Structures are given as C-alpha cells and as structure tokens.
Amino acid sequence: MFQLDRRLLNDTIPVGRLGLSRLLLMNNRLWPWLILVPERPGVTELYQLSPADRACLIEELAVVAAHMAALFSPDKLNLGALGNLVPQLHLHVIARWRDDPAWPGPVWGCGRSESYADSEAQALVTRLGEALGVTVTKETK
Amino acid sequence: MFQLDRRLLNDTIPVGRLGLSRLLLMNNRLWPWLILVPERPGVTELYQLSPADRACLIEELAVVAAHMAALFSPDKLNLGALGNLVPQLHLHVIARWRDDPAWPGPVWGCGRSESYADSEAQALVTRLGEALGVTVTKETK
Numbered sequence: 001m002f003q004l005d006r007r008l009l010n011d012t013i014p015v016g017r018l019g020l021s022r023l024l025l026m027n028n029r030l031w032p033w034l035i036l037v038p039e040r041p042g043v044t045e046l047y048q049l050s051p052a053d054r055a056c057l058i059e060e061l062a063v064v065a066a067h068m069a070a071l072f073s074p075d076k077l078n079l080g081a082l083g084n085l086v087p088q089l090h091l092h093v094i095a096r097w098r099d100d101p102a103w104p105g106p107v108w109g110c111g112r113s114e115s116y117a118d119s120e121a122q123a124l125v126t127r128l129g130e131a132l133g134v135t136v137t138k139e140t141k
Numbered sequence: 142m143f144q145l146d147r148r149l150l151n152d153t154i155p156v157g158r159l160g161l162s163r164l165l166l167m168n169n170r171l172w173p174w175l176i177l178v179p180e181r182p183g184v185t186e187l188y189q190l191s192p193a194d195r196a197c198l199i200e201e202l203a204v205v206a207a208h209m210a211a212l213f214s215p216d217k218l219n220l221g222a223l224g225n226l227v228p229q230l231h232l233h234v235i236a237r238w239r240d241d242p243a244w245p246g247p248v249w250g251c252g253r254s255e256s257y258a259d260s261e262a263q264a265l266v267t268r269l270g271e272a273l274g275v276t277v278t279k280e281t282k
C-alpha cells in the first residue's frame with residue numbers, strides 16, 4: 001500500500017490528488033513550490049514506473065507546470081527528481097525569479113526556508129486546488 | 142530550425158541522437174552525467190512541448206536512466222530540468238553516490254568540475270552509445 005514518506009508529509013501541505021500523484025505544497029514561502037508523488041509503493045526511480053504511469057506522470061507534471069506559470073508568472077520553472085534525502089519518487093515543480101534568494105543556483109540545498117502562516121498556506125492551497133481542479137486531501141501528520 | 146545552445150555545446154561531448162532528443166555527456170568526470178535536449182526550436186519549458194513529444198521524452202528519459210543505473214550502479218539518480226542559466230529545454234540525468242563530492246546536495250551550482258581526458262571521454266561515449274544503441278553524432282564546436 002502506498003504511504004507518503006514521513007519527511008515529505010512533515011515538510012509539505014497537502015493540496016490534493018491528481019490521477020496518479022499526490023500533490024503537495026512545500027511549506028516554504030520563498031518560492032511557489034509543488035511536489036508530485038506518484039502513489040506507487042516502493043518506487044524510487046522514474047524508470048521503475050510502468051510506461052502507462054510515466055505517460056500519466058509527464059502529463060500531470062506539464063499541467064501543474066503550466067498552471068504554476070499562469071498563476072505566478074515566474075522567469076523560469078525548475079523541475080527535479082533528486083531523492084538523495086527522501087528516496088520515495090517525488091517530483092519538484094518550483095517557480096523561480098531572477099531576483100529570488102537562490103538564483104541562478106538550485107533551491108535544493110541552498111538552506112533558505114520560511115514557513116507559511118496557516119491562513120496564507122490555506123489561501124494558496126485553495127487557489128492552487130481550484131486552478132488545477134483537484135480534490136483537496138486532508139491528512140493527519 | 143533546432144540549434145543546440147552554445148553553452149551546452151561547449152560544456153558537453155556529443156553521444157548521439159535518440160528519437161526526439163540530442164544526447165550529450167557533460168564534460169565533468171566527477172559524475173556520469175547525461176543531458177537530453179529535445180530537438181524542438183524555441184522550447185524552454187516542458188509544458189510547451191506537444192503531448193506526443195512529452196510521451197516520447199519521458200520514455201527517452203526512462204531508457205537513459207535505466208541504462209545509467211545498469212552501467213554505473215549509483216546509489217541514486219538525479220533528474221532535473223532547471224534552465225536558469227541555459228533556457229533551452231534540457232534534462233539532466235546524473236548518477237549519484239553517497240560518497241560523491243556534492244552528496245546529499247544537488248550537483249548544479251556546487252562548483253565542482255573536472256574535465257575528461259579525450260581518450261576517457263571517447264571510451265565512455267562509445268560505451269554509452271553502444272548500451273543505448275544510438276548513432277554517434279559529430280559536431281564542430
């Protein structure tokens with residue numbers, strides 16, 4: 001059975017479910033930063049997914065990225081699947097600006113983080129959920 | 142017409158062509174590091190590709206990643222599409238080890254680089270090309 005990695009659970013705010021992936025908002029208000037986690041147990045690398053799941057994932061990634069671009073008008077989107085700290089396969093979609101605190105470097109490992117206020121996070125989750133047409137998930141940490 | 146970004150051209154060694162993407166070896170012997178560049182002019186973001194191209198790209202990415210895993214037995218693969226410095230859409234596939242110079246951080250922006258000797262690069266390109274069954278490209282820088 002699929003279970004979300006505890007670190008991902010702790011570092012994020014649930015947004016909802018896409019067809020294959022759980023959608024999470026990274027709790028770091030320095031960047032609009034979403035994470036997709038394909039709900040497949042035991043998968044750590046992209047090539048371990050079935051071709052059908054990969055086809056689904058790339059479309060979910062594109063839809064999320066296109067909405068991030070439309071909602072936030074970033075200078076660039078950064079996509080990544082690293083997993084050095086959390087092996088469970090998860091994909092980052094991050095809005096970047098030329099004047100953001102890590103530009104032009106990656107945000108991973110830059111050590112800059114600032115939590116959302118609860119109301120701010122909820123407003124953003126609602127906005128994202130409505131734009132993406134996803135069902136909001138509620139999880140107990 | 143598609144033209145490979147000059148910085149990508151300068152920083153890499155050509156491996157060959159996949160169905161959609163140009164395959165390049167990053168000229169940094171600290172990590173086995175491949176780059177896929179979809180041969181579509183003017184594309185900077187994944188969502189700008191057609192759904193058919195995306196379906197092709199994710200399979201090319203999976204095949205390259207699976208071969209990297211088989212050839213190098215890394216602890217983890219890192220995938221990324223950043224483009225903060227080179228906007229032309231390109232995807233990194235990097236083999237990572239727990240004792241490598243940037244672990245657990247990302248390799249992008251870590252500032253560690255060591256060029257291949259010519260013979261070493263050519264041996265690796267041949268090995269990769271044979272494993273992936275790609276036609277080796279020759280380019281003039």
